[in-house]
Amino acid sequence: MALSELLDEHPDIVGLTWSIDTLGTIHGEQYAQDGNGRIVDVCAQILDGTAVHSTLNRDGDRLGLAQLNTVWREVPVEIWGSYPETAAGGVR
Numbered sequence: 066m067a068l069s070e071l072l073d074e075h076p077d078i079v080g081l082t083w084s085i086d087t088l089g090t091i092h093g094e095q096y097a098q099d100g101n102g103r104i105v106d107v108c109a110q111i112l113d114g115t116a117v118h119s120t121l122n123r124d125g126d127r128l129g130l131a132q133l134n135t136v137w138r139e140v141p142v143e144i145w146g147s148y149p150e151t152a153a154g155g156v157r
Contacts, residue, residue: 067091067140075111080104081144091137095146102131102146112137120150 068083068091081093081104095104102118109116114135121128127150135142 067138071111071137078104078108078111081108081146088141090141090143093142093144097146097148100146100148102129102148105131105133105144105146108144109133109135112142114142 068085071091072078072083078093080097080100081095084092086092093108097104102116105116108114112133112135114133116131116133118129118131121130129148129150130145131147132145133143
């Protein structure tokens with residue numbers, strides 16, 4: 066029910082794939098080609114949480130990651146997004 070309410074109340078949250086695991090945790094994920102994880106920042110504002118951004122180096126490529134772990138209406142929520150980065154830290 067919490068996921069339905071979240072999406073009904075915030076139709077501007079787009080681009081995430083949603084699921085709910087057997088423990089009731091809401092998961093949102095995005096594999097993006099751009100955007101710097103902005104959707105995770107938007108969700109953090111809406112859900113009153115703090116997004117964490119990091120960069121991984123994998124086989125010579127840089128992968129940006131944004132993650133949010135919070136609780137909304139007594140339901141655990143985990144949201145993450147990944148996106149390619151250039152060597153200078155900008156998005157391709």
